Amino acid sequence: MKHKIIMNTKIFEKRLLLISGKGGVGKSTVCASFALTASRMGKKVLVVEMDEKERISRLFGHANVGYEGAAVYPNIHVKNLLPDLALNEFVEVQVKPKAVARQIINSQIYKYFAAAAPGLKEFVTLGKVMLLEDETGRGGRPIYDLIVVDAPATGHGVQFLRVPFAAAELVKMGWVRKQAERIIDLLTDPERTLLNIVTLPEEMPVNETVELCQSVDRLLGIPIGYIIINSVFPQVLKKKNLKVFEAMKQRAGANSRRKLSREEQEAAGMMFTCYEAANRRRQLNEFYITRLKRQLKYDCLRIPFVFTKAFDFNLIDEVSSHLVRALQKDGGE
Secondary structure, eight states: OOOOOOSOOGGGGSSEEEEEEOTTSSHHHHHHHHHHHHHTTTOOEEEEEOOSSOOHHHHTTOOOOTTTOEEEETTEEEEEOOHHHHHHHHHHHHSSSHHHHHHHHHSHHHHHHHHHSTTHHHHHHHHHHHHHHHOBOGGGOBSOSEEEEEOOOHHHHHHHHHHHHHHHHHOOSHHHHHHHHHHHHHHTOTTTEEEEEEEOSSHHHHHHHHHHHHHIIIIIOOOEEEEEEEEEOOOSSOHHHHHHHHHHHHHHHHHHHHHOOHHHHHHHHHHHHHHHHHHHHHHHHHHHHHHHHHHOOSEEEEEEOOOOSOOSHHHHHHHHHHHHHHHHHHHTO
């Protein structure tokens, strides 16, 4: 499905989009949808995930891509930067010949050190993202126009992003210090990087989103782009239809014995109950959206609830369409 992109495109002018949020809020789906939207604008996109259980490639209908990555859609490449493999690659780059590097990697001492050293894997993984952002092809042009990172969930997200800051505080000189400074420069540069947080219009996700934003502001200084409010339940009836519906409900209740059969009474009762449940859910969503906007200064994008059982390309295609519409509203066009 082709889109005519007329919207606020500033977010796609960045080099690095970090997508974070509480587990289960649809972070990977939104991440893939951002990539799909950017690819339809003609941008070459790299999507990075860091999870044993790959999700992004599957959403595009592709098999697992692993650490080396693969193209999953026109202009979209996906890599799974597992921290263990990122650290192994780092050793292979630093230690020559390769046979010696493999001996080190396979040794028990190395495995113990890699597991015990706090933040080492995260530091190397972020360093790999930095190198990918810096990678160029012919004519010095970046290989990827945009890198979208499916960052760790809220619980681990701040600790993951804080690693280079902690390294810079602890190490005052040498290679580690220089690498930490380069990573920090990338993460905190508002011209290149935005952290976008996915949430749900529910109590726990909203609370965690507020805490995450406050932690990022206080500890990291990484520029925050959008709060993406996912799965907003739709308004079941428009205002002009609501009065008609309420009148139908009253008539059915008042005359049910005389005009409706038992089956019709049950069907009408179920219909009214379903509407009331859906309306309560919608009102609750709006309550938490209002609370979120009151507590945070950041712009919000609303993505409607998508009624589907399948987590596949059709889902991210639809979410991409909603994303375009939300950005159109944000752009005031």
